[in-house]
Amino acid sequence: MFPEYLDHGAMPYGDHTVYYMSTEYFDGMTVREAVEKKMLNTEDALQIAHQLVIGLRELLYHTQGGGHYNICPDTVLLS
Numbered sequence: 001m002f003p004e005y006l007d008h009g010a011m012p013y014g015d016h017t018v019y020y021m022s023t024e025y026f027d028g029m030t031v032r033e034a035v036e037k038k039m040l041n042t043e044d045a046l047q048i049a050h051q052l053v054i055g056l057r058e059l060l061y062h063t064q065g066g067g068h069y070n071i072c073p074d075t076v077l078l079s
Contacts, residue, residue, distance in 0.1 A: 052071070
């Protein structure tokens, strides 16, 4: 499940334009934190990975493969 989309935009930053997207507040911990605290077992980790692949496939479909997806254990939040 992804947080609800709220807004997006662009703003100048030096010689560049920075683009942003806002979503609803989402309280949780990162996958890295959950692993370090030993809160995830192998089965749970595989289920999360499976759901993440499904979500990324849908995201790629809607963006025609474009975008910047910083997907890593530090950016995936669990609730």
